Amino acid sequence: MLRDEFLRSIPKVELHCHIEGSVRAATFADQAKKHGIALPTDDVEKLYDYETIYEFLVIFGMVSSTLLDQDDFARVAYEAMEDGHRLGNLRYREMFFNPTLHTKRGVPMKTVVDGLAEGINAAEADFGVKGRLIADVYRQDDPADCLQMVEELLEVLRPEVIGLGMDAAEAPDPPEKFVDSFRAAKAGGLRLTSHASEDAPPVNITTCLDLLGCERIDHGYHILSDPAVIQRCLDDDIHFTVCPTSTAVVYGWPDLTSHPIIGMVDAGLKCMLNSDDPTMFHTDIGKEYVDMVPAAGWGVAKVKELVLNGVEATWLDDTDKAAMAAEFSAELDRLAAELEPGELPA
Numbered sequence: 001m002l003r004d005e006f007l008r009s010i011p012k013v014e015l016h017c018h019i020e021g022s023v024r025a026a027t028f029a030d031q032a033k034k035h036g037i038a039l040p041t042d043d044v045e046k047l048y049d050y051e052t053i054y055e056f057l058v059i060f061g062m063v064s065s066t067l068l069d070q071d072d073f074a075r076v077a078y079e080a081m082e083d084g085h086r087l088g089n090l091r092y093r094e095m096f097f098n099p100t101l102h103t104k105r106g107v108p109m110k111t112v113v114d115g116l117a118e119g120i121n122a123a124e125a126d127f128g129v130k131g132r133l134i135a136d137v138y139r140q141d142d143p144a145d146c147l148q149m150v151e152e153l154l155e156v157l158r159p160e161v162i163g164l165g166m167d168a169a170e171a172p173d174p175p176e177k178f179v180d181s182f183r184a185a186k187a188g189g190l191r192l193t194s195h196a197s198e199d200a201p202p203v204n205i206t207t208c209l210d211l212l213g214c215e216r217i218d219h220g221y222h223i224l225s226d227p228a229v230i231q232r233c234l235d236d237d238i239h240f241t242v243c244p245t246s247t248a249v250v251y252g253w254p255d256l257t258s259h260p261i262i263g264m265v266d267a268g269l270k271c272m273l274n275s276d277d278p279t280m281f282h283t284d285i286g287k288e289y290v291d292m293v294p295a296a297g298w299g300v301a302k303v304k305e306l307v308l309n310g311v312e313a314t315w316l317d318d319t320d321k322a323a324m325a326a327e328f329s330a331e332l333d334r335l336a337a338e339l340e341p342g343e344l345p346a
């Protein structure tokens with residue numbers, strides 16, 4: 001077996017993937033047509049092209065605006081899970097969605113949640129890939145609207161919805177603004193994570209851990225500028241859900257060989273790879289491994305460590321985690337034994 005096939009075939013979990021960023025270009029076009037929404041061009045692939053997080057978020061909002069009824073949410077969730085299964089042997093994903101990008105347009109929270117749950121459950125039945133949902137605070141929203149979002153979410157909660165996260169542009173809106181939303185989510189039984197230090201200093205990581213009560217950190221790249229925060233995350237076994245392609249594009253790291261993920265892994269931080277917004281960045285969960293692993297010079301043992309970090313970082317219960325880790329480990333070893341000599345370092 002050759003390297004790329006190995007990297008695509010190994011079993012994976014994904015903990016940092018946004019449903020609105022996973023809509024296929026053709027589906028985006030279809031959805032716009034279905035609801036009579038005019039787009040700037042008929043060639044929607046051309047819209048999936050940006051140089052900054054701000055440009056990206058405009059299109060992310062445009063994609064969101066084409067989702068209105070329960071079938072729409074079910075369709076995009078199903079297709080996103082199908083893509084993960086087909087392109088990267090995805091087995092389990094905790095997937096973000098941005099409720100207020102929909103509820104502010106008048107879509108009921110229950111329509112969003114029930115549609116997404118319907119889609120991921122149908123994909124599990126067809127492909128065996130399991131999905132769970134994490135609602136994201138959109139940082140450019142007013143904090144009172146975010147708290148209201150959490151309260152509305154808790155009213156329509158179902159077992160597929162397991163957590164609260166936070167995304168959108170980090171630099172202008174620091175995490176401490178949203179402490180009430182995180183407190184309410186925790187009181188309602190949700191697990192907590194947040195995008196942090198993606199585009200802001202590492203103090204945002206500390207704030208997310210200490211003030212908001214986050215259990216994982218999404219991104220976290222600027223941690224490399226603060227050895228004390230690195231040490232604290234090592235001591236507390238904090239997991240980082242990192243995203244090679246999306247961040248290389250919007251934060252100007254010229255290529256993956258200089259991506260801070262490499263320094264984070266070298267520092268001993270627990271990282272796992274994700275596709276973030278796969279269709280919107282022309283990537284997929286398989287491609288993230290295919291591109292990042294050789295760029296970093298990682299070998300089979302490091303790949304296995306990253307995959308198993310992902311399992312450990314899930315919010316599955318301990319019995320399910322142990323079973324998944326054992327299954328993945330055996331499958332990965334079996335695939336590694338099929339690698340042609342010289343394809344990957346040990």
Ligand code: ADE
Binds near residue numbers: 018053168246277
């Ligand atoms: N929304 C979707 N993807 C995001 C990212 N990588 N950073 C911030 N907000 C996002």
Ligand code: ZN
Binds near residue numbers: 276
């Ligand atoms: Zn993200």
